[in-house]
Amino acid sequence: MHMMTKAALILLALSTTACTRPDRFGGANGGVDPNAAGANGGINAAPLGSAGDPNSPAYFSQTIGDRVLFVVDQSTLTPTAMATLDGQSQWLLQHADYLAVIEGHADEQGTREYNLALGARRANAVREYLISKGVPSNRLRTVSYGKERPIAVCSDESCYSQNRRAVTVISAGSIS
Amino acid sequence: MIRALFLMTLALPLPAKADPDWTQAFRAKVQACWLADPALAHVKVVAGFDLDTTGRVEGDVSLVRADGGTLADQARAFAAARRAVVRCQPYLAVLPDDQYALWHKVELTFVFPVTPSS
Amino acid sequence: MTRPFSTYFAALLAAVLVAGAATPVLAQSGPLRITIDQGIMEPLPFAAPGFQAETTGSEQFAADIARVVAEDLAGTGLFRQIDPASFISAPGGFGDQVAFADWRAINAQALIKGAVSVSGGQLVVKFRLYDVFAGGELGEGMQLAGTTDGWRRMAHKVADQVYSRITGESGYFDSRVVFVSESGPKDNRQKRLAIMDYDGANLQYLTDSGSIVLAPRFSPSGDRVLYTSYESGFPRINLLDVATVGRREIQTQAGEMTFSPRFSHDGRSVIYSLSNGGNTDLYRTDLGTGQSSQLTNAPSIETAPSLSPDGSQIVFESDRSGTQQLYIMSANGGEPRRISFGDGRYGTPVWSPRGDLIAFTKQNQGRFHIGVMRTDGSEERLLTASFLDEGPTWSPNGRVVMFARETQGASGASTLYSVDVSGRNLKQVPTPGGASDPSWGPLQP
Incomplete structure (x- = not known):
């Protein structure tokens, strides 16, 4: 998360170009978005596909940050989360051939079915925020995993805080 | 203050009759034979019966009253109470044989204990 | 059905009445009255x-x-x-x-x-x-x-x-339990449906571990199982035939996610949760006609429904008050009334087959409990306490509650336990690996 602020600033600088591009998706074939590539020319000199390549999914997940965290039993976005999502929305607007599935998760301190519903709430909070920033709704799906897929396994807050998350998983391809 | 309390205590009527020791012994004897089924928490049954002069149950044990639980719970609770009464007789050893009139008829209230959460 | 013990019991009472009438009253005062409250807990x-x-x-x-x-x-x-x-x-x-x-x-x-x-x-x-x-x-x-x-x-x-x-009450030994069998570490847990006798014998797997499966529930006659599966990539309600192990996704009201399915008391409908746009409500779908109706309509989470044995009411959990609490409403929907008012959060209510109690999961001060209360919310009793107990299911006679207990920490694992409704006789139910989400079926014919 510590990288996020910097990443968001870089993207803000790039956003003017991105926003002029019409929001297209559908029919994309997984190729690199030329507009986005042009906009980033000269800023990065990293191997294609690595986290240093701003057009890569790795850049999205690692440099921008693919996840936002929530406080206990809440689905409200924190200011930090909104900053990350600003970065995500910029990237998604620049890379219209990518789709996203937003996964909602909960920590283990809750009953299974309630946590499924809570995960759905979190995923939806992220989806609605991205839509409010201009990402077309039909590029965004949600799925809740409740407490079924923890990434940190200890039973205290240091792990719980990582597990209460919504993760934006991007994939190239058309919308089914 | 203490004196005032003391005077108030004096003013209260004395209990009509203190529990004689033998009722405690009688209670202890029945209690020792009672298998208080843990599943019957909250159930209370009153078992009534007569004792003959040797301290044996005369006739059978009757259910005077039951509270709490389902009808099946009450039936089980009474069966356990009855078994306890029958199993532990005769009671003459703990009863004063010169006061038969006091223990000829008996009503025992069995309060099934509420178990604490584990 | 005859009840031999009750018959015996009635005969006993009759005999007592005759004996009592024949006995002359000798005592001068009333009977000797003693209260006994310290029996042998044996x-x-x-x-x-x-x-x-x-x-x-x-x-x-x-x-x-x-x-x-x-x-x-x-x-x-x-x-x-x-x-x-x-x-x-x-x-x-x-x-x-x-x-x-x-x-x-x-x-x-x-x-x-x-x-x-x-x-x-x-x-x-x-x-x-x-x-x-x-x-x-x-x-x-x-x-x-x-x-x-x-x-x-x-x-x-x-x-x-x-x-x-x-x-004087029916037994529960000739019955089966369907549950989620678990293996693998906490961050890569494999889940599959399994069925076994109530005592852990005759275990049989019903699905493979290719996708997540959650919270199976027996049909009233024990021939089918409803559960939530991620086989399609998204949580969807599936129906499985126990005898043939054939399974299919059922057609429900359209939604992003359907989960928490339960059979109606006649086995013909499914009552479940459906999420759309982050909001979760309860719905009912007829398994035969596919016709659906919405049972709750609130901007909160409504899930974990359980029907009363007579099918007239539904108890469920909702966080409409701000935290998870238990509510009861008519089986057709309508205005729910809250029944849980103690400290903490209440979830996963399950109506007892006897109709008199509701078992639930309670979270309070960092601990989980399995508890029971009357259907009006009174006489709450906690039967267990641990780091994580959840998901009670009743024995067919309403005497025993089975649930899942998960241990703490990185190597934490879930296993099944049962406890008497009095809170005594807590014991582990043997399963070959980890286990969660038990559903106790009916007495077999």
């Missing part, structure tokens, strides 16, 4: 001196059946088997006269005698139950016949008979 002792093998080749069946009957009864915590070493008299043949004095002397309250014979693949089990202190048979002798591979079920049926004759 299970009812019974003697089961082995089942007689009546044919050659039936010895092993006789031993196994006697063992399972005794394990069933002792496993309830309400009964205790008397050590055969303390028996005074030999049990004698199945039809022989019972020397009650000898059994009374060792404080046996109940005596179970049985006999087993095998012919071809056919197994015949006979038993008689005696009330030792009453000096007579409790109910009539009974004979069960079946194939040899069903010997465990026959043993469970004998134990169910003994249990119901002594306690």
Whole structure:
């Protein structure tokens, strides 16, 4: 998360170009978005596909940050989360051939079915925020995993805080 | 203050009759034979019966009253109470044989204990 | 259905009335009244001196059946088997006269005698139950016949008979549990549906671990199972036929996610949660016609429904008040009324088959509890406490609650436990690996 602020600033600088591009998706074939590539020319000199390549999914997940965290039993976005999502929305607007599935998760301190519903709430909070920033709704799906897929396994807050998350998983391809 | 309390205590009527020791012994004897089924928490049954002069149950044990639980719970609770009464007789050893009139008829209230959460 | 114990009980009461009327009143004052509240917290002792093998080749069946009957009864915590070493008299043949004095002397309250014979693949089990202190048979002798591979079920049926004759309520031994079998580490847990006898025997897997499966629920007759599966990539309700293990996704009202399915009391409809746009409500869909109706309409989470045994009401959890709490409404929807008002959060309510209690999961001050309350929310009692207990399910007779307990930490794992509704007799239910989300089926026919 510590990288996020910097990443968001870089993207803000790039956003003017991105926003002029019409929001297209559908029919994309997984190729690199030329507009986005042009906009980033000269800023990065990293191997294609690595986290240093701003057009890569790795850049999205690692440099921008693919996840936002929530406080206990809440689905409200924190200011930090909104900053990350600003970065995500910029990237998604620049890379219209990518789709996203937003996964909602909960920590283990809750009953299974309630946590499924809570995960759905979190995923939806992220989806609605991205839509409010201009990402077309039909590029965004949600799925809740409740407490079924923890990434940190200890039973205290240091792990719980990582597990209460919504993760934006991007994939190239058309919308089914 | 203490004196005032003391005077108030004096003013209260004395209990009509203190529990004689033998009722405690009688209670202890029945209690020792009672298998208080843990599943019957909250159930209370009153078992009534007569004792003959040797301290044996005369006739059978009757259910005077039951509270709490389902009808099946009450039936089980009474069966356990009855078994306890029958199993532990005769009671003459703990009863004063010169006061038969006091223990000829008996009503025992069995309060099934509420178990604490584990 | 006749109730031998109740009949016996009624006869006893009748005898008492006659005896009471004939007794002259000698006492001058009222009866001696004493309250007794410190009984021995001890299970009812019974003697089961082995089942007689009546044919050659039936010895092993006789031993196994006697063992399972005794394990069933002792496993309830309400009964205790008397050590055969303390028996005074030999049990004698199945039809022989019972020397009650000898059994009374060792404080046996109940005596179970049985006999087993095998012919071809056919197994015949006979038993008689005696009330030792009453000096007579409790109910009539009974004979069960079946194939040899069903010997465990026959043993469970004998134990169910003994249990119901002594306690006056039906048993729960000849029943099965469907649950989620778990393996692998906490951050890569594999889940599959499994079914087993109530005591952990005869385990069978119903799905593979290719996708997440959650919260199975038996149909009222135990022939089908509803559960949530990620097989399509998204949570969807699936229906599985227990006999054929065939399964299909069921057509519900359209939504991003459908989960938390339960059968209606007649097995014809499914009541479930549906999420759209982050909001979760309860719906009902007829499994035959596919017709759907919405049962709740609130901007909050409504899930974990459970029908009353008569099908008229639904208890469910909702966080409309700000935290998870329990509510009851009509089975057709309508205005719910809240029933949980204690400290903490309440979830996963399950209506008892007797109709009188609701079991639930409670979270309070960092601990989880399984508890029960009356259907109006009164008389809340917590039966367990641990780092994570959740998801109670009732035994078919409403006497025992089974649930999942997860241990703490990186190596934490979930296993099944059962506890008597009084809070006693907490014990682990044996499963080969991890286990969660149990659903206890009905008594088998």
